[in-house]
Amino acid sequence: MSMSNASEKPTGLIFFPAFDWAISPTHPEREERLLYTRDQIFEEGIMDLPQVSEYTPVLATTHDIAMTHFCVPRVEDQVTEAHLIAAGAAILLADEIVSGQIKNGFALVRPPGHHSMRVVHGNRGFCNINNEAIMVNYLRRRKGIKRVAIIDSDVHHGDGTQDIFWHDPDVLFISFHQDGRTIFPGTGFTNELGGPGAYARTINIPLPPGATDESLLYIVDNLILPVLSDFKPDFIVNSAGQDNHFTDPLGSMRFTAQGYARLTEKLRPDLAVLEGGYAIETALPYVNMGIILALAGLDYSAVLEPDYQKFRESADLAGQVRRMVDQLLQRWAKRDQVSISQSDMTGNYFQHTKRIYYDTDNIQENQLEKLRLCDNCPGYLSIETKANHGYGQTGGKALCLSIPIDACASCRTEAADLYEKAKKARTYSYVYLQDKSADLFLGYDTANGKEWRSEGS
Amino acid sequence: MFVGVDVGGTYTDAVLLDHEAVRATAKIPTRADLLESVLEALDIVLKDVDNKDLKRIVISTTVITNLIAGRKYDKVALLLIPGPGLSHRYYDFKTKTIILTGAIDYRGREIVPLDEKEIVAALSELAAEGYKKVGVAGKFSPRNSAHEKQVAAIIQEKYPDWQVELGFRAGPQLNFPRRAATTYLTCATREPYRNFVNSVRQALEKRKISAEVFILKADGGTMPLDKSVEQPVETIFSGPAASTLGVQALTPPDETEVVVDIGGTTTDIALILNGQPLLSAKGARVNEQLTQVHTLAVRSVPVGGDSLLELAGDEIVFRPERLGPAYCMGGPAPTPTDALRVLGLTALGEEAKAEVAMEKLGAPLGLSAAETAGRVIDLIADSITAEVEKMFLEWEQEPAYRIWELLQKRKVRPSIVAGVGGGADGLIPQIAAKLGCDPVIPPYAPVANAVGAAVARPTLQVSLRADTEQGYYQIREEGFQGKIDKRSFNEQKALALAREKLLERAADYGLAVTPDEIEVTYREVFNMIRGWDTSGRLYDFTVQTPRGITCRIEKGGK
């Protein structure tokens, strides 16, 4: 094949289909999922192109996981090797991008992760741990990356990623997806805009079922790109779910491989990470080809599904999307002028309760989340969590304390004190302290009085 | 008795094996006519042999390499059926290429039919331009060869004297651009290669040699001479395979070894991991084109005994070109061979001249002849060990697509550096020391390549793919399709079918294979889930006759 632009760096690709891993034998998140994608990209000879450089993944460490998630009781109980490989793939490519070895990357891996929240009691929406969040936290802790934007293009709301970065003013999370009233997980509305210190750093764009490439590209051009240009991220991540495709069995949208490729070309993400997408024959081989070619700067115009057509959108639908974009742009413009409603305040804390349902594992979790409001830093977070594993089987309570990367000294001390007190109080089965500013994790098991710790090396 | 012949660029080597012993060897300069070289070497090792006692001759030649390098073939056009995907503008096969309408998908389903009018027009265009050789390659043709065969049928009808090669046979792996390149090369070389095979056959008949004759492939397996015409390109780059098999036969079993063949201006490196030669994960690069030809993993370093040495600033460097033999052998400039001579690591050439060469090279740096020679040897050994390290790293980092494959990856370190080829053996201990290995110059090292050819064994494989949802199976090598019963078909039946086909194929090749010798080298089974139900299964199996060598050389002969 001919080479062009030999001086340009290649796109890094990790293809890890985990052909020996499934949630259960007939679950959509199954061994076969990336089989036809494999066939297509191998047959196209993509890995031979000078513009593409294939990497083999490494496993993420349990410390990498613990710096993002509170896995109850421990990381080892919630993740398998497949999860460590998927997260490790994202980290490896991010490293290569930051060190300048590749111009951008695509972690074409499974299992997916964007429904995994900060606290993990089990599998939700096919996800155990959040590959992108783990990678982003790694970059921020270890590589000096400060501002990150994550654009989630899965048909399902990226509620896990939203939860993890809800209070983080330096991570912009934008998710467009099918309207939560019509699809799992039932969230992702325009009024979900982030915590008090990070207002409008979460932006949700719920799209009416039936939306096409037209609306997709409209929101990219008129909302996402302008917001990105204001936010000025150091690193852009695309949670590249492919279930917005017109043939997807779970979603009701009408995006095409051409639409996804054009999105990639416009967005210019540093790293794309595969999320959902379950039309494993009719969509994935083509959408993945489109994304790889767009990242590598190659002509993708001939990547067409066998039953490709240019879908027409109703004027109604298009109008609805335009109005929503206008409304969100106004919120974005006022992002720094929002004050916290007093009803959510308890002393120095902003607090609220959350109920989280784990569909795959049938777990009901209740959380009390408190953010320490601080003038000198984003404040530490404390989460009291209790999970109900169905049939009245109830786990104990756990306390999770998270110190942000740029925490002030007094917040760090206060959180550390709270951790020590909680260890002695014996109210919680498990107590955790995640100190991102020190790259340190502590966990404590009240039943046996044992503490474990991990540190960044 | 067995004979191995390896025709190299400079020398042609032959050995005669009797059971596990070497009975005779030959080393002659390679002539312009390859066949003449083969026969000359054969005549030497067979001098005292009754031809009736000769069971097998294995030949490793550069015939394909020479054909391709010299472009000694008629022009070939490509008809491609790529369908949707990567833009066609990235395809550049350095020959007339016409894109045809039509598409097959990953499961072998037709998604766009062929356009017969368009095909006929393309053929008249080729005819007008004087093409009589055409390669036809479609994307996913190994999953369904119907389109390629249809185009071939049209060509046969309209231009019965044209030569047509089909992609699914030439390049049965998943990789369309490599398939197209391999189809092109197959089409280009088949006729001249057949002429070579015929003349070998005639020459042997004249000598009343009726032994079986095999040709060595780049992956270290062999093919019967007549059958090799089916896959001529597979015989390219068989030289490094010959050397590596030779080392395998001449050193203890199950070792992890680095095979270093230092020639005049290039050094070939191959690896033997736990007793098995390492195959390259992808196919060979031929004439700048990536192909589907299986080869051993071989790295060539542009340095050898005759490389030109010079100063660049205050550093000694080597240049990839050869100005002539070593200075100590009457050449014009200092070479690594001179350095070896000064240090007493070779007996070649005149010592006094070697001293002069090293003195001249090192004088501007204030180095003595011996110091200069030491630096040179260090430099060469460093550049070779760096490549060895890269090969191990590349092997470790080869992509894996299953969890168990990834988890079982571990570091393997070599224990032996084996020098073959007879050139610059003095360097082997230096390289071994840098890698923390034992240096070994095996017995018969100068003809290890011919020993490798002699012990190579025929390999055949059959790949079966069954799709129970669509209710058919196919044998990739043959483009053959058969029906299966969706309900009763299972893994056992799939394997039994593959084994049966392999035995048939072996019989056709005249190879004696027993069913229990058959190895399963690839196994892929997928449940197809459609809407929470299993709708079928996909089986992908490759079975092959045993790999490896026919025997180890235990004792010296003459």
Ligand SMILES: [Zn+2]
């Ligand atoms: Zn999804």
Ligand SMILES: [Zn+2]
């Ligand atoms: Zn603070």
